[in-house]
Each structure stands twice: as C-alpha cells, then as structure tokens.
Amino acid sequence: MDGAEEGMSSTGAGGSMSHKECVDGITKSLQHPTVRFLREKMEQAGCPVWGRLLMAITCKGQTSAGGYSSGRGITICCNHMSFQNEIDQVIIHELIHAYDDCRAKNLDWTNCAHHACSEIRANHLSGDCHYKRELLRGFLKIRGHEQECVRRRSLKSVQSNPHCSDITAKDAIEAIWGICYNDTTPFDRAP
Numbered sequence: 563m564d565g566a567e568e569g570m571s572s573t574g575a576g577g578s579m580s581h582k583e584c585v586d587g588i589t590k591s592l593q594h595p596t597v598r599f600l601r602e603k604m605e606q607a608g609c610p611v612w613g614r615l616l617m618a619i620t621c622k623g624q625t626s627a628g629g630y631s632s633g634r635g636i637t638i639c640c641n642h643m644s645f646q647n648e649i650d651q652v653i654i655h656e657l658i659h660a661y662d663d664c665r666a667k668n669l670d671w672t673n674c675a676h677h678a679c680s681e682i683r684a685n686h687l688s689g690d691c692h693y694k695r696e697l698l699r700g701f702l703k704i705r706g707h708e709q710e711c712v713r714r715r716s717l718k719s720v721q722s723n724p725h726c727s728d729i730t731a732k733d734a735i736e737a738i739w740g741i742c743y744n745d746t747t748p749f750d751r752a753p
C-alpha cells in the first residue's frame with residue numbers, strides 16, 4: 563500500500579522556516595547520531611534507498627509534520643517546520659516507520675494492527691514524548707505520562723488511516739500495546 567497518508571505524524575505549530583532553511587536542515591539532520599544509527603541499521607537490513615528516501619514538501623494539512631509510505635519514502639512538511647530539532651524529530655519518527663517497513667517485508671499499512679504497532683514504536687523510540695517536548699505542548703501530568711503520550715499520538719495517527727475507524731484504531735492499539743511498546747529494535751532500549 564502506497565497511500566500517502568499512512569504513517570503521518572503531527573505537530574501543533576505552523577512553521578517559520580523558509581523552504582531553503584528546511585532543506586538545509588534536512589541535510590544537517592543526516593549527521594544527527596540517531597539518524598546515522600538508523601541509517602546504518604537500514605542498510606544492514608538490506609534497504610539501501612537512502613538517496614531518494616527523504617523529500618522536502620509543502621503539506622496541505624494544518625498539522626502534519628511529515629509522513630512515510632512504502633512508495634514515496636519519507637516526506638518532511640517544510641511549511642510546518644520552525645526549528646532544527648523539529649526536523650530531526652520528524653526524520654527519526656519516519657525512519658522508524660521505514661525501518662519497520664524494511665524489516666517486516668510484508669508490513670501492510672492498510673492493516674490497523676500493523677500500522678498501530680509501527681506508530682507505537684515510532685512515537686516511543688523517537689523521543690516524541692520526552693517530558694520537555696510534552697511540556698511545550700501544554701501537557702503537564704507527570705506520572706505515567708510518556709506512555710499516555712505515546713498512546714494519544716499513535717491513536718491520532720491510526721485514526722487518520724482511511725482503513726481504520728476510531729474504534730478499530732483504539733482496539734488495535736490496546737491489542738498490540740505490550741508487544742510493540744517493548745519492541746525497541748534496532749535500539750537496545752528506548753533512546
């Protein structure tokens with residue numbers, strides 16, 4: 563399935579970077595240690611698609627930060643980027659989807675459980691839910707916070723999959739939560 567919407571991630575902010583600053587930022591991201599690590603792991607897993615994997619685009623949706631699809635690779639919504647670390651974050655999140663796609667071979671983005679599992683991993687392992695990042699979004703609760711954040715963000719993404727209803731998305735996340743949250747491959751533990 564090459565649907566462009568699969569694996570979308572979102573940001574609250576409208577971007578203030580120019581397209582050129584964003585493209586330069588993407589190049590800079592390639593030196594980020596986590597990005598380098600994931601790139602190495604993808605190559606080891608037999609997915610040498612690097613040269614055309616990342617694409618800077620202008621997105622129509624209000625909140626999308628980027629996306630991944632098997633056919634198109636990773637897209638970064640440059641019109642919504644304001645900071646280098648947002649670009650790093652989007653690339654790391656989408657690279658985890660790309661890694662999952664690569665290692666599973668038969669990953670089916672129209673299958674809500676498959677999509678849910680990859681979202682849980684991407685939101686957990688990318689640090690999308692680190693405490694400071696959540697503070698900036700205005701979510702202040704501390705206890706159990708990281709998992710709640712991963713759940714919330716994953717649910718939102720799976721619900722935006724045209725193949726998954728709100729209920730199906732919720733059920734899929736609950737059903738595979740333990741397995742996918744604890745699957746930190748290719749990291750030894752959540753970075």
Ligand SMILES: [Zn+2]
Nearest residue numbers: 569570571684
């Ligand atoms: Zn995602």
